[in-house]
Amino acid sequence: MLPNFIIIGAAKAGTTALYKYLQQHPDIFMSRVKETNHFAFRDTPPNFQGPGDHPNAITSFDDYQALFQDASGCKAIGEASPMYLYKPEVAKRIKTVIPDVKLIVILRDPVERAYSAYNHLRRDGREPIGDFVTAVQEEENRIKANWAPMWHYLSRGYYYQQLKPYLEQFDSNQLLILFHEDLDSDPQATLQKVFRYLGVDDTFIPDTTIRHNVSGIPRSPKLHQFLTQSSFLKQMVRPMLPQKFRESTAAKVRERNLSKPSFPVSLRHELQNQFKMDVKALEKLAQRDLSSWLQ
Numbered sequence: 001m002l003p004n005f006i007i008i009g010a011a012k013a014g015t016t017a018l019y020k021y022l023q024q025h026p027d028i029f030m031s032r033v034k035e036t037n038h039f040a041f042r043d044t045p046p047n048f049q050g051p052g053d054h055p056n057a058i059t060s061f062d063d064y065q066a067l068f069q070d071a072s073g074c075k076a077i078g079e080a081s082p083m084y085l086y087k088p089e090v091a092k093r094i095k096t097v098i099p100d101v102k103l104i105v106i107l108r109d110p111v112e113r114a115y116s117a118y119n120h121l122r123r124d125g126r127e128p129i130g131d132f133v134t135a136v137q138e139e140e141n142r143i144k145a146n147w148a149p150m151w152h153y154l155s156r157g158y159y160y161q162q163l164k165p166y167l168e169q170f171d172s173n174q175l176l177i178l179f180h181e182d183l184d185s186d187p188q189a190t191l192q193k194v195f196r197y198l199g200v201d202d203t204f205i206p207d208t209t210i211r212h213n214v215s216g217i218p219r220s221p222k223l224h225q226f227l228t229q230s231s232f233l234k235q236m237v238r239p240m241l242p243q244k245f246r247e248s249t250a251a252k253v254r255e256r257n258l259s260k261p262s263f264p265v266s267l268r269h270e271l272q273n274q275f276k277m278d279v280k281a282l283e284k285l286a287q288r289d290l291s292s293w294l295q
Helices: 015-023 061-066 090-097 110-123 132-137 139-144 159-169 180-185 187-198 221-228 232-240 243-256 265-286
Strands: 005-009 028-030 076-080 102-107 175-179
Touching: 005 015, 015 028, 015 076, 015 102, 015 187, 090 159, 102 159, 102 180, 102 187, 110 132, 110 265, 132 139, 132 265, 159 175, 159 265, 175 180, 175 187, 180 187
Parallel strands: 005 076, 005 102, 028 076, 102 175
Antiparallel strands: none
């Protein structure tokens, strides 16, 4: 069995939240591995060289199919791999294997997305540079050194260019474009749009109170490590508490432990100018006013 829909990105634009929300719907099956990255690294495991670069990669086709073996009876079967949007060869690979698949992309102000990716890696103790401006200046060197795409802060923000291979391979009705701002401000309306697109009950209301995969700098690195890594104590407590309570409490504590440094204003306008042409092209494609991304 194979998925009949795929969330292809973008990274740090709400894919984790969308995956978690869709997972709650009784007519939707999501792969137990959120980022399979199968079509990005099929038959070729990634070999990135950046600090802590160990992305998930289900390279075997048989192993990929096995992820969906329990999906029988579900109308919508999906996975979510933000790497797919960024690698241009992926669109053709998906088309070859699942030509009728429905695609979902969720996009975010590219400047904010870049800063969120930076804070994500700072949060996890992987980004050694404590200044975003300097980290951006290192991007090309890191790309040449084969660091993973998460480090490609600016390069991953050219959404129109990244969508072009999909527009060439798939019909326009096979692509649903969503926006991070909408999922954040009105998650229920956004999810209803997705449910209708997938042909499942759009009256279902998932729990959207938990914020997933929030970026920021841990006030207490030790607390963040405890909350995000497995431990004997957590294994002992797990059977005593309902899953929903555990996840909700842990998410709230994680978020409260994160500080969110303000964006360096001097850099914002410079970066907005770099993205301007791509944003204007995306506006026409999505038929959406994105002027707020350029202000």
